[in-house]
Amino acid sequence: MNEDNILNGKKVAQSVKDRVKIQVDKLKEKGVNPQLTVVLVGKDPASQVYVRMKGKACEKLGILSNTILLDKNASEDELLSLIHKLNNDVNVHGILVQLPLPKQINDQKVIEYINPQKDVDCFHPHNVGLLVNGSPYVLPCTPAGVVEILKYYKIDTEGKHVVIVGRSNIVGKPAANLLMQKNRFANATVTVAHSRTKDLPSITKQADILIAAIGMPQFIKKDMVKADCTVIDVGTNRIDADNEKGYRLVGDVDFDNVQPFVEKITPVPGGVGPMTIAMLMQNTVTVAARQNGLEPEGV
């Protein structure tokens, strides 16, 4: 199988982390010790894996990290009072509350309670507004990771038709905002399709760059894309498998059939996933610099 068209997210993520490490060292020389606090409510297995990976990435780059685990039955008030404490702790630069939250807690209320200056996800409405206006405080991690992959592999977005399948607040909407910016690494014509879109294949087939972010395993088939398309697969879905774990990870794209057909494609795992964490590291350093009146290098 020819694998020359596979975009290696691990490699791109490493190049971002190498850059971030230099920024961490420079901040430390100025007496700033970047610190990220991650809050996880409950024991969702996938969230536990992500949170552990975030902690490990911090450790490797010399970023202080703290993970706070709350019981799955924790009340909204309990979480809000924890956030209040973190908001007021000058040693905590970044706060990330892992989503999804249990159903007794309102995600949006929690997001809005985080001090926007410490919002490393770019989820707070204030930061979403700044992004939409073209003057972002930080960039949304997963969409920014997608842009980094395109940059690294010199895949131009200017004037291209980018079709995003999925309209979530975490990926679809911010990716559309980022890629339509008046900016050398954006300037795309963006279409956002979703579960209610009529005749989806007629739209996805127009994509020069297709971003799949719908959370449905292997949903994008070969007959939904054109041959010169670059496919970016944001999905990470667990499907049953006959192995030790009992599952394997697949994306939103039917990789085995689409990969040989298209121009370029990201794999799952090893594509966009590692980028999200690398960009989170970048954002932690960016907010630490900003909170100390220093010019950030990563936005």
Ligand code: GUN
């Ligand atoms: N859950 C899935 N992806 C994310 C993310 O990027 N940030 C947070 N906070 N929760 C998530």
